[in-house]
Amino acid sequence: ESASRIPEQLVPTHCCFCGVQCGMNIKVQEGRVIGVEARDFPHNRGSLCPKGVVAYQQVEHPDRLRYPMMRRGKGQPLQRVSWDEALSYIVQRWQELQDRYGRNSIALYSGSSMTNEKCYAMGKFARAVLGTRHVDYNGRLCMSSAAVSYAQALGIDRCPFPMTDIPLTKCLLVVGSNMGECFPVMMQWVWRARDNGAALIVLDPRETPLARTADLWLPVRPGTDIAVLNAILRQIIHDGLVDEEYVRNRTHGWEEVKALVEEYTPERAQELSGVPASRILAAARLYGRADPSMILHARGIEHSTHGVNTCLACINLALARGQLGKPGGGSGMITGQGNGQGGREMGQKANQLPGYRHIDVPEHRQYTASVWGIPVDELPWEGAAAPEMIHLMAKGEIKSCMVACSNLMVSLPDNRVVQQALNNLELLIVVDFFLSETAELADVVLPCSVWVEDEGTTTNLEGRVIKTNKAADPPGEAKHDWVILVELARRLGKEQIFSYASPLDIWNELRLATKGGIADYSGITWEKIDRQGGVFWPCPTEDHPGTPRLHTERFGHPDGKARMFPIPFQPPVEEPGENFPFRLTTGRVVYHYLSGTQTRRIGFLNSQAPEPWVEIHPQAASKLGITHNEVVRLRTPRGSMQLKALLAPSIRPDTLFVPYHYGHEQAINQLTVQAVEPTVKIPEFKACVARIEKLDTP
Numbered sequence: 257e258s259a260s261r262i263p264e265q266l267v268p269t270h271c272c273f274c275g276v277q278c279g280m281n282i283k284v285q286e287g288r289v290i291g292v293e294a295r296d297f298p299h300n301r302g303s304l305c306p307k308g309v310v311a312y313q314q315v316e317h318p319d320r321l322r323y324p325m326m327r328r329g330k331g332q333p334l335q336r337v338s339w340d341e342a343l344s345y346i347v348q349r350w351q352e353l354q355d356r357y358g359r360n361s362i363a364l365y366s367g368s369s370m371t372n373e374k375c376y377a378m379g380k381f382a383r384a385v386l387g388t389r390h391v392d393y394n395g396r397l398c399m400s401s402a403a404v405s406y407a408q409a410l411g412i413d414r415c416p417f418p419m420t421d422i423p424l425t426k427c428l429l430v431v432g433s434n435m436g437e438c439f440p441v442m443m444q445w446v447w448r449a450r451d452n453g454a455a456l457i458v459l460d461p462r463e464t465p466l467a468r469t470a471d472l473w474l475p476v477r478p479g480t481d482i483a484v485l486n487a488i489l490r491q492i493i494h495d496g497l498v499d500e501e502y503v504r505n506r507t508h509g510w511e512e513v514k515a516l517v518e519e520y521t522p523e524r525a526q527e528l529s530g531v532p533a534s535r536i537l538a539a540a541r542l543y544g545r546a547d548p549s550m551i552l553h554a555r556g557i558e559h560s561t562h563g564v565n566t567c568l569a570c571i572n573l574a575l576a577r578g579q580l581g582k583p584g585g586g587s588g589m590i591t592g593q594g595n596g597q598g599g600r601e602m603g604q605k606a607n608q609l610p611g612y613r614h615i616d617v618p619e620h621r622q623y624t625a626s627v628w629g630i631p632v633d634e635l636p637w638e639g640a641a642a643p644e645m646i647h648l649m650a651k652g653e654i655k656s657c658m659v660a661c662s663n664l665m666v667s668l669p670d671n672r673v674v675q676q677a678l679n680n681l682e683l684l685i686v687v688d689f690f691l692s693e694t695a696e697l698a699d700v701v702l703p704c705s706v707w708v709e710d711e712g713t714t715t716n717l718e719g720r721v722i723k724t725n726k727a728a729d730p731p732g733e734a735k736h737d738w739v740i741l742v743e744l745a746r747r748l749g750k751e752q753i754f755s756y757a758s759p760l761d762i763w764n765e766l767r768l769a770t771k772g773g774i775a776d777y778s779g780i781t782w783e784k785i786d787r788q789g790g791v792f793w794p795c796p797t798e799d800h801p802g803t804p805r806l807h808t809e810r811f812g813h814p815d816g817k818a819r820m821f822p823i824p825f826q827p828p829v830e831e832p833g834e835n836f837p838f839r840l841t842t843g844r845v846v847y848h849y850l851s852g853t854q855t856r857r858i859g860f861l862n863s864q865a866p867e868p869w870v871e872i873h874p875q876a877a878s879k880l881g882i883t884h885n886e887v888v889r890l891r892t893p894r895g896s897m898q899l900k901a902l903l904a905p906s907i908r909p910d911t912l913f914v915p916y917h918y919g920h921e922q923a924i925n926q927l928t929v930q931a932v933e934p935t936v937k938i939p940e941f942k943a944c945v946a947r948i949e950k951l952d953t954p
């Protein structure tokens with residue numbers, strides 16, 4: 257249809273399906289979205305991947321939610337109701353619950369794929385309108401570990417360089433990223449680097465499409481990357497390749513790091529990680545002799561109980577080589593979710609206020625309260641991080657949760673526990689545009705807009721603030737998420753502090769709320785975004801051009817110096833043994849996005865990956881008598897599920913891989929472990945124990 261029809265209008269916007277946020281035009285005819293075309297934008301240069309090309313097909317999907325729904329009692333079916341009935345019911349129940357159990361009996365859990373304006377509104381609504389401390393977002397499950405490590409080490413949580421720096425590097429070390437499938441359009445920058453002669457090293461338990469093209473693949477056991485990174489640093493020290501002057505002038509903590517890594521000989525690292533010592537040595541020499549050199553990492557190391565430490569070990573390497581702040585050099589995270597970067601800067605995170613202000617710092621609280629027009633003593637303190645919220649729901653301390661554009665039932669680990677917690681709530685409200693697995697459990701479902709129906713901004717994985725434009729109206733009675741919040745605030749008697757007529761109103765307040773913060777948006781205007789092809793924060797004044805590359809002279813800490821931390825190896829939370837001899841790791845495939853709520857509904861994408869599978873090495877399969885495509889039982893200490901075995905020589909023989917985009921009995925998070933990183937509470941998705949059984953095994 258889209259190819260044969262001539263659009264009346266092309267609306268410039270950005271793809272919603274990953275942190276690259278490729279530029280695209282939405283084709284519109286008679287007010288309807290009929291297709292997309294790639295747009296030349298600095299970070300995608302006219303390219304789109306398979307998801308981007310068909311993303312528009314969800315807009316008019318028959319499953320779109322078009323009117324509010326409610327249950328007339330637990331166990332009753334969801335039935336169509338008016339907005340007035342739905343919102344009145346929510347407000348009445350919230351007031352009852354807060355009167356009886358206190359204001360923290362309500363929680364708000366939101367997604368990060370929404371615009372910055374919506375993310376900002378979510379955080380403010382929770383804290384200023386509901387007065388609850390319990391607000392968190394799904395980035396907690398995604399890359400909160402990377403965020404904290406960059407803030408700790410460098411003082412700023414942002415990828416320190418633009419993608420256009422990648423071709424400038426002489427060596428790219430990719431740690432835990434299946435970039436070719438998860439960020440396909442980003443690969444053009446890697447190919448340019450390769451064309452320019454850059455070496456490529458990939459650290460991953462699977463020989464991913466990217467690893468297959470690398471000079472060196474380091475097949476690491478899931479959860480043991482720190483041993484390899486420390487051993488590389490040790491070898492760099494022994495080879496005299498540390499940038500001593502940089503380390504002396506621009507960092508703290510080097511001596512402690514240097515002392516710690518000495519025990520990580522290549523042989524010891526081999527024992528801990530399974531990577532041959534010879535490859536570790538070769539990697540140290542390739543990476544250590546290149547200048548500039550760049551590290552990119554993603555969920556493979558971040559989705560882990562050691563996520564913060566593994567990112568810090570990457571940063572140690574880059575600092576030791578004097579690379580941060582240099583064109584083509586450094587260490588950076590590849591943010592996954594559509595607006596994963598902006599979403600974590602807007603104050604919908606348990607411990608943060610807009611602009612990365614901290615909820616525990618008195619001056620930060622005072623400033624935010626003044627922008628919001630509330631007394632500072634009414635601003636709640638830090639609340640529960642997402643996994644902790646689930647425990648508070650299960651314990652009955654949180655009585656109601658509003659979930660906005662996120663699908664906990666697929667995305668949180670050990671999701672049988674999640675279901676019990678959600679069922680324990682007195683009032684579960686889901687704001688979404690499809691009936692996700694989480695919405696299926698809700699007492700009230702409120703239909704909202706998808707990305708092409710929204711105007712506003714997002715921030716891509718580079719820290720580039722970009723503009724999204726509205727191409728169509730939400731279907732039926734569906735409303736923009738921010739409008740739903742405004743209407744709820746009015747019914748709660750808070751219109752004086754939460755009244756917006758447009759996303760631009762929210763944007764202008766957001767600019768003020770971030771002013772003077774680390775993520776300072778105050779100098780960014782929508783007009784400037786259009787003129788410059790996006791604006792990198794920090795951008796403190798309207799005549800400031802933005803900041804594509806960070807740390808050129810100073811790091812973000814008050815003394816301008818970076819921090820290095822000694823990072824000892826610790827094993828994953830579960831270790832294989834006789835009963836469960838494999839390590840199970842989970843991840844993404846090119847055809848799906850996050851919990852699959854959107855992409856499983858798009859015909860082409862679903863046809864390419866309609867169900868999950870378990871990847872197993874042919875040698876391991878042969879020992880178990882398992883053949884390609886045979887349905888097997890995958891078991892972990894949490895339970896079991898059936899799925900097809902895919903024999904893949906590209907995976908380590910002691911490791912299994914399952915994609916996580918599926919719901920109900922196909923959700924791999926039925927089986928993953930309930931364990932979180934101790935400081936940021938990111939769950940462990942990348943290393944638990946498992947075994948595979950033939951179906952006729954009793």
Ligand code: SF4
Nearest residue numbers: 271274277278305308
């Ligand atoms: Fe969309 Fe990411 Fe694909 Fe670009 S690379 S088209 S942003 S999914």
